[in-house]
Amino acid sequence: MKDPRTKARAIRSPRGARTMEIDWADGHTGILPHRVLRGFCPCAGCQGHSGAIKFLPPSDLQLELEEIDPVGNYALCLKWFDGHASGLYSYAYLRSLCHCDLCRPEGEADEGQEIPRL
Ligand SMILES: [Zn+2]
Ligand SMILES: [Zn+2]
Numbered sequence: 001m002k003d004p005r006t007k008a009r010a011i012r013s014p015r016g017a018r019t020m021e022i023d024w025a026d027g028h029t030g031i032l033p034h035r036v037l038r039g040f041c042p043c044a045g046c047q048g049h050s051g052a053i054k055f056l057p058p059s060d061l062q063l064e065l066e067e068i069d070p071v072g073n074y075a076l077c078l079k080w081f082d083g084h085a086s087g088l089y090s091y092a093y094l095r096s097l098c099h100c101d102l103c104r105p106e107g108e109a110d111e112g113q114e115i116p117r118l
Pocket of ligand 1: 041043046087
């Protein structure tokens, strides 16, 4: 059975908002600022093929999400307005990026921060 911590029940990213929300099956509401999602884009173009994922501060133009496409039942493909659409975000990875007050009381990720690939 799939871990309820990495099973998404609902995903919201209202147009114009700069935050995506995920309702996880364990009852947690994930808060994912676009800046964090884009800055931690896991694609090879942004990050290379191996090693930890580094936060790359995005420009304002890179913060508008155009589409969220589920890939199988394990990941989301995020498509951005500037055409970038190669990032596959596994649910485990998205959960690790959660920026709600409980998961990240110290606030938003910053330049140079590294997180593991999931
Ligand atoms: Zn990327
Ligand atoms: Zn959280």
